[in-house]
Amino acid sequence: MSRLALRKKVRTDLRQKVQGLLPGLIMPLVLASLWFFFSSRSILPAPGAVLDVLLDPSADLLSCGSLFWNTGVSLIRVLLGLSIAIMLGTPIGFLMGASGRFRHFTFLVTELARPLSPIALLPLSIIIFKDTSFTEVLGLNQLKYSRNILNELQIGMVFILAWGGIFPVILETMHGVRGVRKVYIEAARVLGASRLFIFRHVLLPASLPDIFAGYRMAVGRCWMVIIAAEMLPGTNSGIGYLLRYSYQLSRLDIMLACIFIIAIIGLVFSRGLELLGEKWLLLRARER
Amino acid sequence: MSLSIMNLEKSYSDISGKNLRVLGPIDLSVQNGEFVCLLGPTGCGKTTLLRVISGLEQADCGEISSEKGRLGYVFQQGALFPWMNIESNIKFPLKAAGMAADLCRSKAEEILDLVGLYEFRKSFPHELSGGMQQRTALARGLVTGPDLLLLDEPFASLDTRTGINLQEMLRNLCRRLSTTVIFVTHNIEEAVYLSDRIVVMGHRPGRIVRDESLSLEWPRNRLSSTFTEVLLSFRHTFEELVDPSISS
Numbered sequence: 133m134s135r136l137a138l139r140k141k142v143r144t145d146l147r148q149k150v151q152g153l154l155p156g157l158i159m160p161l162v163l164a165s166l167w168f169f170f171s172s173r174s175i176l177p178a179p180g181a182v183l184d185v186l187l188d189p190s191a192d193l194l195s196c197g198s199l200f201w202n203t204g205v206s207l208i209r210v211l212l213g214l215s216i217a218i219m220l221g222t223p224i225g226f227l228m229g230a231s232g233r234f235r236h237f238t239f240l241v242t243e244l245a246r247p248l249s250p251i252a253l254l255p256l257s258i259i260i261f262k263d264t265s266f267t268e269v270l271g272l273n274q275l276k277y278s279r280n281i282l283n284e285l286q287i288g289m290v291f292i293l294a295w296g297g298i299f300p301v302i303l304e305t306m307h308g309v310r311g312v313r314k315v316y317i318e319a320a321r322v323l324g325a326s327r328l329f330i331f332r333h334v335l336l337p338a339s340l341p342d343i344f345a346g347y348r349m350a351v352g353r354c355w356m357v358i359i360a361a362e363m364l365p366g367t368n369s370g371i372g373y374l375l376r377y378s379y380q381l382s383r384l385d386i387m388l389a390c391i392f393i394i395a396i397i398g399l400v401f402s403r404g405l406e407l408l409g410e411k412w413l414l415l416r417a418r419e420r
Numbered sequence: 421m422s423l424s425i426m427n428l429e430k431s432y433s434d435i436s437g438k439n440l441r442v443l444g445p446i447d448l449s450v451q452n453g454e455f456v457c458l459l460g461p462t463g464c465g466k467t468t469l470l471r472v473i474s475g476l477e478q479a480d481c482g483e484i485s486s487e488k489g490r491l492g493y494v495f496q497q498g499a500l501f502p503w504m505n506i507e508s509n510i511k512f513p514l515k516a517a518g519m520a521a522d523l524c525r526s527k528a529e530e531i532l533d534l535v536g537l538y539e540f541r542k543s544f545p546h547e548l549s550g551g552m553q554q555r556t557a558l559a560r561g562l563v564t565g566p567d568l569l570l571l572d573e574p575f576a577s578l579d580t581r582t583g584i585n586l587q588e589m590l591r592n593l594c595r596r597l598s599t600t601v602i603f604v605t606h607n608i609e610e611a612v613y614l615s616d617r618i619v620v621m622g623h624r625p626g627r628i629v630r631d632e633s634l635s636l637e638w639p640r641n642r643l644s645s646t647f648t649e650v651l652l653s654f655r656h657t658f659e660e661l662v663d664p665s666i667s668s
Contacts, residue, residue, distance in 0.1 A: 315495060315497070315499045316499060316501060318476055318495075318499070319493070319495060319499040319501075320512070320516070321476065322474050322475070322476055322491065322493040322570075323491075323492075323493065323512060323513040323516060323560070323561075324490070324491070324513055324516045324517055324564070325512070325513075325516035326516070329515075329516050333512070333515075333516075334501065337501075337503045337504075338501075338503065340503075
């Protein structure tokens, strides 16, 4: 292909891509203009004021730290809780899927605990864990009165996040393992594979799409839980805390900025994981 | 690998808890290098017999004695692993046996060449036609150079022409590797074309009603009168099984 033709192709590709996005942009634009129009006659701040907050994410807000700092605190809490949920939930789910005895043994507990909102456990976790943070757990008391991320990672917070994330992981992993077609396992057995080999090369890859779906649900749940948890007593940092605090001080521009950030991070989480799953885990290569 | 089955029985309990005998008693011995077809109508227990021989299921009583050897198995629907490409599927039994990676690759490439799928080795099963998937399944069953190859109606879901091509390919490969084969089918023509010996099974409970070595020579011509004669004689046995009033 000549260079000119290539450039032309790139240009048409780009145009098609932009055209594909256009219909999706109509609604947001309509909403933004409505907001712009009505903000002058209502209590809502103008879009420009919110944009100012968003465009200067490293400025300190209300002496609570910057947008960057608070978003980072929330994100790290979520990642920590989520990793615990994944590390504990995946093997438990696997065992529940692979062994009927283990499933019967744990069934009642998981079924009872699953619908329980993690927020309902927040008071209990504060009673149990107090406001113990990772600084104290790791014995780094010299950091206690400085601004350090470890001070903001309360055990109780991480506990309820892990609680929120672990059940989707357990259940989806269990369903994934139970849903592996018997013929694959029989084929592997009869072709001479050992139990460990079957686990590693058949059960795991065959249930991977479901396991990954569980992780995606867990991320979404954790992100919802952390925002709610940060708005309740037990912490004084995080994007949820900044949201509530700005509301109490009637700084609605900061409040709306927080809402935007929460929404955008939620979007990045779910879409990002979806793309990652398709790209690297070959989820598409399953039988359809 | 030679194999002998003595007095084998197998029952299942049905929904109401009643014991239902599906197999037996069955006595069968297979010589080394023999190509045996288990021919019978649906539900006569031929697949169950194959599963018992392979060790996927346990018999209630009786015994199977055979030399120790490698086993190959081809399922009805291929049972290829959809998350692996063709090459990895074929390498699976080699890797399961703990073979070194480069040896695995050379063995897999050899068999890929034999079944004519070398260009498709990086494709995934769902990207291939049914015939190609079944060829992959054959290659996966044969790659270890098994002493005993068990096939459970491997060509039943293919169209006639593809089925015939694959029958030829299977027969040539097995002769070349001098593998002992037990081939389960309900297709009489397929059985007559492929086997050295046909074992006809009847149902309720599954039992052997006819066991005969074929004297047809190679290559076999489906249109020759001797072939049709043998075919007709087995068709007769088959019809009698389904409807006993015919024989009178």
